[in-house]
Amino acid sequence: MIDSREFSSLIREIGGSSIRWTRLKIVNSEESRHVRQAVESTFSRDLHALEEKIRKLREQSKDATIPIQQLKRSYSVQSRSFQELKTKWMLGKKLWFYDSEKALRRIYNMLVNTRRVISSIEAMRSL
Numbered sequence: 586m587i588d589s590r591e592f593s594s595l596i597r598e599i600g601g602s603s604i605r606w607t608r609l610k611i612v613n614s615e616e617s618r619h620v621r622q623a624v625e626s627t628f629s630r631d632l633h634a635l636e637e638k639i640r641k642l643r644e645q646s647k648d649a650t651i652p653i654q655q656l657k658r659s660y661s662v663q664s665r666s667f668q669e670l671k672t673k674w675m676l677g678k679k680l681w682f683y684d685s686e687k688a689l690r691r692i693y694n695m696l697v698n699t700r701r702v703i704s705s706i707e708a709m710r711s712l
Contacts, residue, residue: 604673624683631670632688638663639695646702653707660696660703667696 596603642659645651670692674685 643699656703
């Protein structure tokens with residue numbers, strides 16, 4: 586028998602990914618505040634990392650030496666990361682009642698705009 590930490594480690598060793606969520610029982614309001622701060626901090630860190638990657642991709646799209654296929658692959662990776670983040674935080678909304686939809690929508694809009702930039706650059710390069 587293995588615990589969740591060992592199971593997660595084994596999954597990573599074979600190339601998979603897993604997310605472990607714990608169930609928390611908050612007994613007083615002071616602990617509730619700490620948990621909320623931890624959830625907000627984690628969410629902000631996740632969003633910031635993805636936002637930086639999207640901005641880097643937009644900067645790369647301005648470089649004419651980078652092939653369009655590479656930009657598209659990078660966009661696909663960021664898009665998948667966003668979907669994983671969204672799934673994670675929609676679950677967080679149900680578990681911890683933390684509303685992250687506005688921030689997720691902002692990142693989604695950044696992705697859509699980046700996709701448009703890449704498409705327009707592809708169209709310009711094909712002329």
